[in-house]
Amino acid sequence: MKYWAGIDLGGTNIVCGLVDEDLNLLGKLKQPTEAAKGSGFVLERMAAMVKQLLEETGIPLNELQGVGIGCPGFINPEDGVCMFAGNLGWRDLPVAHLLSAKLQVPVFIDNDVRMYVFGEAAAGAARGYKHVLGITLGTGLAAAMVNTRHLYYGGGYMAGELGHIHMEGEHRKCGCGMSGCLETVASATGIVKQVQEVVRTGATSVLQEWLKDEKLDALTSADVSKAYDAGDAVAVQVMQHTGTLLGRGLAYAVTLYSPDALIIGGGAALAGERLFKPMREELKLKVYPGYWERLHIHQGELIDDGGVIGSAAFAKSQVQPI
Amino acid sequence: MKYWAGIDLGGTNIVCGLVDEDLNLLGKLKQPTEAAKGSGFVLERMAAMVKQLLEETGIPLNELQGVGIGCPGFINPEDGVCMFAGNLGWRDLPVAHLLSAKLQVPVFIDNDVRMYVFGEAAAGAARGYKHVLGITLGTGLAAAMVNTRHLYYGGGYMAGELGHIHMEGEHRKCGCGMSGCLETVASATGIVKQVQEVVRTGATSVLQEWLKDEKLDALTSADVSKAYDAGDAVAVQVMQHTGTLLGRGLAYAVTLYSPDALIIGGGAALAGERLFKPMREELKLKVYPGYWERLHIHQGELIDDGGVIGSAAFAKSQVQPI
Numbered sequence: 001m002k003y004w005a006g007i008d009l010g011g012t013n014i015v016c017g018l019v020d021e022d023l024n025l026l027g028k029l030k031q032p033t034e035a036a037k038g039s040g041f042v043l044e045r046m047a048a049m050v051k052q053l054l055e056e057t058g059i060p061l062n063e064l065q066g067v068g069i070g071c072p073g074f075i076n077p078e079d080g081v082c083m084f085a086g087n088l089g090w091r092d093l094p095v096a097h098l099l100s101a102k103l104q105v106p107v108f109i110d111n112d113v114r115m116y117v118f119g120e121a122a123a124g125a126a127r128g129y130k131h132v133l134g135i136t137l138g139t140g141l142a143a144a145m146v147n148t149r150h151l152y153y154g155g156g157y158m159a160g161e162l163g164h165i166h167m168e169g170e171h172r173k174c175g176c177g178m179s180g181c182l183e184t185v186a187s188a189t190g191i192v193k194q195v196q197e198v199v200r201t202g203a204t205s206v207l208q209e210w211l212k213d214e215k216l217d218a219l220t221s222a223d224v225s226k227a228y229d230a231g232d233a234v235a236v237q238v239m240q241h242t243g244t245l246l247g248r249g250l251a252y253a254v255t256l257y258s259p260d261a262l263i264i265g266g267g268a269a270l271a272g273e274r275l276f277k278p279m280r281e282e283l284k285l286k287v288y289p290g291y292w293e294r295l296h297i298h299q300g301e302l303i304d305d306g307g308v309i310g311s312a313a314f315a316k317s318q319v320q321p322i
Numbered sequence: 323m324k325y326w327a328g329i330d331l332g333g334t335n336i337v338c339g340l341v342d343e344d345l346n347l348l349g350k351l352k353q354p355t356e357a358a359k360g361s362g363f364v365l366e367r368m369a370a371m372v373k374q375l376l377e378e379t380g381i382p383l384n385e386l387q388g389v390g391i392g393c394p395g396f397i398n399p400e401d402g403v404c405m406f407a408g409n410l411g412w413r414d415l416p417v418a419h420l421l422s423a424k425l426q427v428p429v430f431i432d433n434d435v436r437m438y439v440f441g442e443a444a445a446g447a448a449r450g451y452k453h454v455l456g457i458t459l460g461t462g463l464a465a466a467m468v469n470t471r472h473l474y475y476g477g478g479y480m481a482g483e484l485g486h487i488h489m490e491g492e493h494r495k496c497g498c499g500m501s502g503c504l505e506t507v508a509s510a511t512g513i514v515k516q517v518q519e520v521v522r523t524g525a526t527s528v529l530q531e532w533l534k535d536e537k538l539d540a541l542t543s544a545d546v547s548k549a550y551d552a553g554d555a556v557a558v559q560v561m562q563h564t565g566t567l568l569g570r571g572l573a574y575a576v577t578l579y580s581p582d583a584l585i586i587g588g589g590a591a592l593a594g595e596r597l598f599k600p601m602r603e604e605l606k607l608k609v610y611p612g613y614w615e616r617l618h619i620h621q622g623e624l625i626d627d628g629g630v631i632g633s634a635a636f637a638k639s640q641v642q643p644i
Binding site: 130131147152153154157158159161162165169176177178248251252255256260287288289290294 | 452453469474475476477478479480481482483484486487488490491498499500570573574575577578579580581582608609610611612613616
């Protein structure tokens with residue numbers, strides 16, 4: 001039998017999983033990253049986790065065909081190099097080569113969002129679709145495009161930065177150094193910031209009762225969903241604006257990529273219809289009907305396991321191209 | 323020796339050219355399409371033109387390796403089918419198969435703009451770049467993306483409709499049935515319409531002196547360039563707005579595709595710096611610096627021969643993949 005390991009390498013935790021040829025998840029392990037101990041430590045820990053998982057599932061090392069790693073930051077997947085990962089403090093680290101030397105199997109690395117979307121396309125909500133646009137709504141807004149099982153990279157592996165498209169009329173400062181980027185609105189952080197701004201200018205909201213002003217800093221997008229359900233005008237207005245702006249940005253991506261399926265993942269996707277209804281309305285209004293008619297919109301299916309399954313599926317696709 | 327034919331199939335004329343392995347144009351023929359005589363006539367004419375060109379250049383038929391056809395409309399390049407071409411009155415016509423039967427060589431067909439951009443990437447202004455975004459500014463605004471010598475298609479071969487991205491604040495009716503599409507402004511037609519609108523509302527322009535009101539219908543984007551050079555305020559304002567809006571739309575495409583080179587072709591590209599200066603300024607302002615720094619902007623080089631060379635180059639890439 002053939003097996004593949006997938007590693008979701010985050011700034012806080014490493015999650016490692018093992019899948020079979022059909023991408024069924026056979027086992028999973030989680031350990032802290034402890035990036036401060038250096039890249040050598042993190043690489044050793046990843047190797048040890050893969051070995052432990054093989055042992056626990058009773059799979060011999062020689063049946064492991066490859067390992068995929070999803071990593072936040074700028075990755076060169078062709079060379080297997082992490083060019084820059086701020087959370088890990090890594091720069092120009094040949095991760096694939098270094099881990100491959102430890103495990104004696106091929107190792108592949110790519111950006112975590114690309115791995116997630118690859119997973120949804122291979123074994124999740126977008127299984128069966130040829131052209132898949134996936135986005136994750138979390139701290140930021142990230143996107144990736146998969147065409148017939150191939151990730152779209154563009155020059156410098158930088159394609160798909162939907163979150164950093166400048167939206168007319170928006171002016172909030174973005175972490176990237178620009179202003180008015182889509183993710184300053186369409187993300188968990190963006191939702192929270194918009195509510196904080198409106199409430200602090202004196203608008204009446206149930207959130208003022210629920211959270212004293214000093215606690216407003218701890219507001220989450222889940223709180224905003226709760227307020228929305230209680231009929232709170234501020235929450236409704238912010239969700240409406242966020243969904244509309246997301247739909248407008250997606251119209252650009254849909255027109256340029258022509259996807260068959262749009263997959264929405266990430267924590268803030270739990271806002272569900274509160275966000276998706278205005279998003280769909282604006283998207284339908286702003287794209288040529290031919291695009292809208294072929295588009296299937298789904299929430300992500302793989303949730304917590306998306307990074308692990310996607311990374312393993314990507315490794316499999318590199319060793320056994322379809 | 324190996325040779326390839328490229329056919330630029332328009333509603334008015336058919337242009338057929340022959341290239342060698344290095345994509346040098348060895349000869350060219352032009353004949354009216356006479357589409358009203360039916361698809362059988364047009365196919366026979368294309369076959370006859372290829373044979374005549376071989377004869378004139380003294381190349382035996384068995385050294386012809388393949389033929390590429392660039393055709394306006396909706397094309398399925400995988401199946402070699404023209405799904406819809408309004409100018410020709412064709413629907414679901416298996417052009418590649420039918421012409422291949424006449425010439426006994428492989429025939430390939432694709433959309434004319436994709437063929438043009440493929441040509442600029444293979445043998446024109448974008449030679450040597452891996453990721454090439456090409457646009458043509460003509461009656462409309464069309465675009466195509468080439469990644470490492472492969473055209474990007476998306477679902478239904480519909481990707482890249484930059485001209486039909488809805489621009490906030492724009493409201494002109496578009497030929498596609500929507501309103502506010504980028505090509506209602508950023509195209510030869512768009513430039514002309516904007517000037518006509520402003521002049522008809524009573525603004526003072528040298529174009530009123532140059533062209534009597536009844537002739538304003540015959541205005542061209544070249545006239546607007548001349549008025550711009552004469553310091554005409556209306557022409558300057560329209561070029562500025564058009565360039566700015568084009569830059570804004572390109573910012574969406576650059577962020578999502580991450581091209582290494584942007585090639586600008588089509589008749590209205592002759593406006594040159596009048597249009598490109600505001601375009602560059604807006605594009606630089608609206609994309610993440612990492613995209614701007616890697617982007618090289620060039621005017622198209624192949625001009626009239628782009629369709630023919632591109633179609634031949636595409637046929638070559640299909641028979642001899644690089």
